[in-house]
Amino acid sequence: MKCLKNLKDSGDKAFVAYIMAGDGGLDKLRGQVEYLQATGVTATEIGIPFSDPVADGPVIEEAGNRALAEGVTLDKVLLEMKDWDFDLKIPLIVMTYLNPVIRYGAERFAESCREAGVSAVIIPDLPFEHQQLVEPYLKKTGITLIQLVTLTTTENRLEDILEAAEGFVYAVTVTGITGVRDELTQEVKEFMKTVRSKSPVPVYAGFGISRLEHIEMLREDVDGFIVGSAIVKAFHDNKIESIEPLIHAVTQRNPV
Amino acid sequence: MTKVKICGLQELEHVRAASTADAAGFVFAPSRRRISIEQAAALAAELPESVEKIGVFVNAGLDEVLEAVQKVPLSMVQLHGDETDEFIRSIPVKVVQAFSVRDIEDVKKLERSIADFVLVDAPGIDFRGGSGRTFDWSLLGGASIDPERLIVAGGLDAVNVGQAINSLAPYMVDVSSGVETEGNKDADKIKIFIKTVKGDSMQQTTGTVKETGFFGRFGGQFVPETLMKAVKELEATYTEAKDDADFQADYHKYLKEYVGREQPLTYAARLTEAWGGPKVYLKREDLNHTGAHKINNAIGQALLAIRMGKRKIVAETGAGQHGVATATICALLDLECVIFMGEEDIRRQQLNVFRMKLLGAKVESVTKGSATLKDAVNEALRYWVTNVEDTHYLIGSALGPHPFPTMVRDFQSVIGRETREQILDKEGRLPDVILACVGGGSNAIGMFHPFVEDESVRLIGVEAAGEGVDTDRHAATLTKGTEGVLHGAYMKLLQDENGQVQEAHSISAGLDYPGVGPEHVHLEDIGRVEYKAVTDEEALASVIKLSRLEGIIPALESAHAVAEAEKAAAAMGSDEILIICVSGRGDKDMATYAEKLEGLA
Ligand SMILES: Cc1ncc(COP(=O)(O)O)c(C=O)c1O
Numbered sequence: 062m063k064c065l066k067n068l069k070d071s072g073d074k075a076f077v078a079y080i081m082a083g084d085g086g087l088d089k090l091r092g093q094v095e096y097l098q099a100t101g102v103t104a105t106e107i108g109i110p111f112s113d114p115v116a117d118g119p120v121i122e123e124a125g126n127r128a129l130a131e132g133v134t135l136d137k138v139l140l141e142m143k144d145w146d147f148d149l150k151i152p153l154i155v156m157t158y159l160n161p162v163i164r165y166g167a168e169r170f171a172e173s174c175r176e177a178g179v180s181a182v183i184i185p186d187l188p189f190e191h192q193q194l195v196e197p198y199l200k201k202t203g204i205t206l207i208q209l210v211t212l213t214t215t216e217n218r219l220e221d222i223l224e225a226a227e228g229f230v231y232a233v234t235v236t237g238i239t240g241v242r243d244e245l246t247q248e249v250k251e252f253m254k255t256v257r258s259k260s261p262v263p264v265y266a267g268f269g270i271s272r273l274e275h276i277e278m279l280r281e282d283v284d285g286f287i288v289g290s291a292i293v294k295a296f297h298d299n300k301i302e303s304i305e306p307l308i309h310a311v312t313q314r315n316p317v
Numbered sequence: 318m319t320k321v322k323i324c325g326l327q328e329l330e331h332v333r334a335a336s337t338a339d340a341a342g343f344v345f346a347p348s349r350r351r352i353s354i355e356q357a358a359a360l361a362a363e364l365p366e367s368v369e370k371i372g373v374f375v376n377a378g379l380d381e382v383l384e385a386v387q388k389v390p391l392s393m394v395q396l397h398g399d400e401t402d403e404f405i406r407s408i409p410v411k412v413v414q415a416f417s418v419r420d421i422e423d424v425k426k427l428e429r430s431i432a433d434f435v436l437v438d439a440p441g442i443d444f445r446g447g448s449g450r451t452f453d454w455s456l457l458g459g460a461s462i463d464p465e466r467l468i469v470a471g472g473l474d475a476v477n478v479g480q481a482i483n484s485l486a487p488y489m490v491d492v493s494s495g496v497e498t499e500g501n502k503d504a505d506k507i508k509i510f511i512k513t514v515k516g517d518s519m520q521q522t523t524g525t526v527k528e529t530g531f532f533g534r535f536g537g538q539f540v541p542e543t544l545m546k547a548v549k550e551l552e553a554t555y556t557e558a559k560d561d562a563d564f565q566a567d568y569h570k571y572l573k574e575y576v577g578r579e580q581p582l583t584y585a586a587r588l589t590e591a592w593g594g595p596k597v598y599l600k601r602e603d604l605n606h607t608g609a610h611k612i613n614n615a616i617g618q619a620l621l622a623i624r625m626g627k628r629k630i631v632a633e634t635g636a637g638q639h640g641v642a643t644a645t646i647c648a649l650l651d652l653e654c655v656i657f658m659g660e661e662d663i664r665r666q667q668l669n670v671f672r673m674k675l676l677g678a679k680v681e682s683v684t685k686g687s688a689t690l691k692d693a694v695n696e697a698l699r700y701w702v703t704n705v706e707d708t709h710y711l712i713g714s715a716l717g718p719h720p721f722p723t724m725v726r727d728f729q730s731v732i733g734r735e736t737r738e739q740i741l742d743k744e745g746r747l748p749d750v751i752l753a754c755v756g757g758g759s760n761a762i763g764m765f766h767p768f769v770e771d772e773s774v775r776l777i778g779v780e781a782a783g784e785g786v787d788t789d790r791h792a793a794t795l796t797k798g799t800e801g802v803l804h805g806a807y808m809k810l811l812q813d814e815n816g817q818v819q820e821a822h823s824i825s826a827g828l829d830y831p832g833v834g835p836e837h838v839h840l841e842d843i844g845r846v847e848y849k850a851v852t853d854e855e856a857l858a859s860v861i862k863l864s865r866l867e868g869i870i871p872a873l874e875s876a877h878a879v880a881e882a883e884k885a886a887a888a889m890g891s892d893e894i895l896i897i898c899v900s901g902r903g904d905k906d907m908a909t910y911a912e913k914l915e916g917l918a
Contacts, residue, residue: 112817113691113803115698116541122685134815159539160801164816186539186802193512197505213546213705236543237703 062152062180062205062228068103068284069263075103075229075285076311077265078292079156081124082107083133085297087141093296098151100305101312103285106183107142108293109135109157116158116185118240120290124297135161135170142177152180154207159187162195171198181205181228189222212236212252220259229263231287232256234270234279241290242269245278253282276310286311319482320489321514322371322468323496323507325350332360334504338511339489340369345377345385346397349500350493357389371395371413379407386410395436402431413468424460436468436491457485464488475506475513479534482514483843490514530719531807533842535835538718540805544698547705548805552720554625559727564620571616572731575649576606582739582896587866594886595749595893599869600736602760602900609872609901610732610760611713612642617728619646622709629653629708633697635662635690635756636827636874637669638901639713644678654678657696660688662826669905687820690756690830694804714757715834718805722762722834729763736896737767744894750885752777753898754877755795755848756827758834760900769845778837779881781823782850792821793850794833795841808835824853824909825873827901855880857913860903872901873909 068075078097082090094105110125110133117125135157142153155174162170162184174182182199189208196206205228210219213236223230234249235242249266257264266279267287276286288307295304323335324342327350335341341364343357344350352360361370372391374382376398385391386409395413396405405412414432416423427435437457457467467487474495481490496506530536530552538548558564572578581604585597602610622630630652634640640656647654656673660682663670673680686692694716701710710717715725740748751768753761755778768774783791791797798809803818811819811831821831840846859879864870871879875898882897889895903910 112686112819113695115695115804116702118699129817134817136815160803160810160812160818161816163801163807164799164812164814185541186805188538188540188542188545191537191539193509197509201505209542211541211543213543215546215549218545233543236705238699 064152065103065229065263065285074280074283074311075263075265076101076308077104077106077154077267077285077287078102078308079106079108079287079289080296081121081128081293082109082138083128083131084124084293085127086131087133087137090138090141091145091147094149094153095147096301098149100308102151102308103312104152104154104180106154106156106287106289107138108289109138109155109161111158111161114158116238118238118290120241120294121239124293135165136173139173139177139179142179143173145178149178153178154181154183155179156183156185159184159195167195168198170195171202171204174199174204175202179204181207183207183209183231185209189218189225207231209233210256212248219256223256223260226260226262229265229285230256230260232264232266232283233268234266234275235268237268239268239289241271241294242275243272245269245275250279250282253279257282257284271307273307273310276307319487319514321511322369322489322491323510324371324373324470324491324493326360326502327352327356328502329360329363330504331502331507332363334507335511336364336368337515338368338507340371340393342371342373342395342491342493343389343391344373345381346373346375354385354388357385361389369393373397376400379404382408396432405432415470418456421456424456428461434466434468434488435462436470438471475510478510478514480842483533530723532722532836532839535807535838535842536719536722537807537835538805539802539807540718541702543702544705544718547701547710548718548720550625551621551709551724554621555720555724558621558624564624568617568620568728571620572613576612576616577604578731579735580604582736582743583867584743585867588863591862591866592883592886594891595889595895596744596891597882597886598740598743598748598894598896599867600732600764600896600898602732602898603869603871603875603902607638607642607645608904609638609642610729610763611639611901612645613731613763614713614725614728614759615639615642615646615711618709618711618724619643619650619652621724622652622711623650625709627707627709629655629704630711631655631657631697631700631704631708632711632713633657633690633693634669634713635659635693635829636825636872637662637666637673637905638827638872640678640680641669641672641676643711643713644673644676647678648676655681655700657681657683657693657700659690659693660684662689662693662829665826665909666905667908689821689826691818691821691832698804714759714830715762715836716757716804716806716808716832722806722836725759726762726766726836729759730766732760732763732898733765733767736764740894740896746894747771747774748894748896749773749889750775750777750882750893750895751898752779752878752882752885752896754779754828754874754900755833755837756781756792756825756830756874757832758837760898762834762836764898765840765846769840776840776846777881777885778846778848779877780833780848780850781821781825781828781856781877782852783822783824785852786850789819790822791850792823792828792830794821794831795837795848796850798831798833800838803832806832806835808832809838824913825856825877825906827872827874828877849881849884851877851880859883860906860910861914863899864903869899870903870910871899872903873906875900
């Protein structure tokens with residue numbers, strides 16, 4: 062994840078693309094990652110489908126249900142990634158709810174992630190308080206557990222979480238679940254400024270980011286953006302090219 | 318709190334990892350973990366004053382022991398050989414005497430020890446102390462050893478230590494091979510073990526809920542970061558309200574004046590006669606305003622919401638009883654109310670849907686997944702995440718992230734407290750058996766909680782077996798489930814081998830949930846409560862029985878408890894007493910009864 066730090070130092074912004082593993086079949090995943098890499102994303106976040114994704118809005122939930130219907134599991138996704146032999150230049154981040162990890166075994170999960178070339182893991186229902194359930198095993202295999210902070214994170218907690226943060230901090234832009242939003246509040250801008258002033262690692266804004274206006278509004282206050290629902294939807298609708306302007310608006314310093 | 322000893326330390330890195338333990342053990346006996354007195358002194362110097370330094374010996378000479386005590390210096394000595402009482406008396410620091418316990422004879426030897434502490438271990442292989450195999454804890458069951466003198470060792474690790482602590486409540490736990498990887502100590506494992514025992518982790522220790530909200534290993538706060546503030550705020554508010562006399566007075570006033578408590582403990586003469594066994598009593602939660610126990614909890618939480626300045630309420634409902642109770646209390650206290658309910662449940666419980674609407678609540682139909690309670694909880698949680706700043710999630714059972722399971726239990730404990738007083742009043746003694754149905758587990762935990770310490774009272778929770786526990790259409794989470802995390806708590810779940818939560822099935826909408834409250838899982842784990850499962854068919858048969866014999870038409874949920882009670886009664890004598898919690902009345906189930914029991918009823 063060192064590349065993310067280098068990117069921050071150079072002043073460039075990161076674009077992290079979230080995809081739901083196995084939406085449309087697990088054999089699509091590789092091509093999707095290759096496409097995103099070619100389009101210039103900084104990192105890819107690979108979502109593992111879960112039966113009860115309470116942090117997700119309808120777009121990702123439905124994609125997850127489609128993937129589950131295809132028989133996609135955590136194990137299968139990691140095995141698929143392990144087999145990739147193309148020239149992978151961008152970090153892979155796994156996003157999964159906690160229960161599949163517990164069922165799989167945290168130690169084994171860390172080991173399989175390492176074999177699959179995973180750099181970082183995001184577990185939205187594993188709060189800071191309980192992270193030793195998984196974090197020590199990830200650490201042993203050199204994988205980063207990404208911390209989330211939100212608009213409702215209290216000041217003391219924010220300091221504790223940021224102090225422990227590695228890789229990047231996932232700063233949630235809405236009080237709510239994932240999904241495309243029309244507008245972000247002004248409060249978000251202030252929040253990003255606060256988090257960035259205190260964070261030892263790059264700060265990426267995510268949840269609801271789907272429009273050029275969002276990027277413009279927060280560009281100066283964050284180190285990068287995480288885009289999920291908009292990409293999942295575009296892949297599902299076979300219109301992924303429509304996302305390219307959004308990616309380029311972030312990654313190209315002077316977008317045309 | 319149980320203390321932790323990390324034993325067999327040889328390297329600085331591991332000594333540092335053990336610096337938050339209560340004791341560090343240095344082995345001077347022949348073993349691959351053996352070190353010299355000089356090495357031990359160097360390592361001990363790195364440890365804080367507060368950490369006990371314990372030297373481990375097997376049949377060493379007194380001179381050697383005394384030299385180590387002085388040079389390291391050691392604050393305790395642990396003896397694994399055939400040392401005499403005289404030898405023990407000659408040691409100037411506290412002594413731990415270790416015993417390999419294989420049978421009752423060994424337990425007797427241990428009871429006679431004059432040492433300050435006794436350590437029990439599985440029989441040794443590599444040297445006389447510490448084999449790393451798990452000790453059969455049940456052997457100690459009858460031993461007359463003060464737990465304050467007891468140290469437990471033998472095959473412990475972060476996974477099983479919770480069970481050791483729960484079953485023996487020892488003064489200290491001692492770990493060595495359980496914090497090793499391939500024969501060497503592992504700093505991460507040492508840290509995890511310490512955290513595990515000292516709380517702040519899944520494997521929280523003793524039987525009562527701690528600040529992090531664990532019952533044994535179950536519970537916790539597994540929620541997205543956005544909800545953490547609300548969960549913590551609720552925790553703080555509840556902690557304070559619980560001990561506030563005004564709050565309690567207010568709550569009890571509503572229970573009395575509005576719900577109509579206390580509810581009778583009715584002697585069921587004809588049921589007693591029909592079953593030909595114990596005297597049967599019924600705790601009449603069916604007589605509560607709105608028709609079930611759910612309102613006991615709804616009032617308590619609504620008052621808390623107001624205390625937090627939140628005037629919007631979101632809730633989930635299965636049978637609709639909790640939804641009705643919540644809508645009712647929101648009408649009474651002028652709170653805004655949104656209820657999520659699965660489409661399938663809306664179909665089964667039309668009457669309750671209409672009641673909620675009449676009471677002014679907004680009922681949101683959930684069509685996702687199995688369109689039952691689990692999916693309604695998902696949607697309620699999403700709604701809460703989005704509206705958390707001004708909305709309280711009024712959860713309907715002893716489920717969810719801490720403090721919900723504790724708080725709901727406390728609000729429902731009025732059931733068990735009344736029952737206890739009433740039975741003592743009527744019979745002059747405690748009952749032999751108490752049964753309650755278990756969906757999420759709120760009426761059961763409320764009934765059981767005041768009796769948990771009374772070992773003579775057998776407690777039986779009754780789950781829904783649906784079409785049978787060996788089919789894939791049941792809701793018997795405790796009987797068939799496995800451990801996992803859902804809706805904020807580490808508990809038991811119906812799930813597949815990949816950790817995907819499965820749909821539950823029961824004719825009773827209120828029991829149709831694939832998880833179960835964490836305290837129940839703990840009570841099962843420590844063997845205090847038994848959990849049985851009753852099929853749809855058995856429950857329906859009991860509906861007829863209770864209706865015909867006692868003139869009480871029970872809710873389908875409660876009928877599960879009645880069905881199991883009949884089985885329990887078959888093995889009981891006429892001098893025994895059995896109590897059933899009738900959690901609710903059958904009005905809401907009339908459509909189902911008409912459909913299923915047509916021709917019979
Ligand atoms: C009458 C009745 N009993 C029992 C239950 C099950 O819930 P719990 O296990 O929380 O008591 C319900 C739930 O809706 C109910 O309505």
